[in-house]
Amino acid sequence: MARILPGAAAELADVYLPWLAREGKLEISGDRVAQPGRGAQLTGGERGLAERLTAVFDRAGLTRPPRRTRRRAREQAPGRRGVLRYLVEDGRLTRLPGGLLIATAAVDRLAADLLATGWDRFSVPTFKQRFGLTRKWAIPLLEHLDSTGRTLRLGDERRVVRPR
Numbered sequence: 001m002a003r004i005l006p007g008a009a010a011e012l013a014d015v016y017l018p019w020l021a022r023e024g025k026l027e028i029s030g031d032r033v034a035q036p037g038r039g040a041q042l043t044g045g046e047r048g049l050a051e052r053l054t055a056v057f058d059r060a061g062l063t064r065p066p067r068r069t070r071r072r073a074r075e076q077a078p079g080r081r082g083v084l085r086y087l088v089e090d091g092r093l094t095r096l097p098g099g100l101l102i103a104t105a106a107v108d109r110l111a112a113d114l115l116a117t118g119w120d121r122f123s124v125p126t127f128k129q130r131f132g133l134t135r136k137w138a139i140p141l142l143e144h145l146d147s148t149g150r151t152l153r154l155g156d157e158r159r160v161v162r163p164r
Contacts, residue, residue: 046083
């Protein structure tokens with residue numbers, strides 16, 4: 001908010017922003033403010049960073065990118081948080097419960113692989129073993145699959161929801 005309304009004006013954001021939206025000068029969606037008809041756009045450097053970050057997450061698959069890769073990205077791109085947020089909104093990355101980020105393509109492959117197992121029901125340990133996951137990743141992934149309707153939690157087990 002301080003970037004849009006610096007200093008004392010930020011205190012009046014609840015007045016200014018809705019008024020500017022009613023006047024058609026701004027579009028407000030959640031915590032995002034943009035000019036009408038313009039979605040989030042990346043600069044040339046940010047586009048390159050977005051492509052590199054997407055590739056890093058794609059290579060990582062169902063795990064976190066290696067520490068050295070994350071550190072290099074942090075050092076090279078101080079604005080990477082905004083690019084990561086853009087990639088989530090664009091659908092290239094998925095934010096799991098607990099804040100973990102993963103390539104959306106990896107989640108889609110996981111869902112397809114889960115359907116291919118032929119399982120009707122499975123436990124967390126079985127899921128972890130089959131997909132080579134730690135509990136840190138298995139639980140948020142399962143919660144995401146539950147929230148998107150790909151699995152259904154039934155006590156200590158999950159049921160695979162098959163498309164009709």
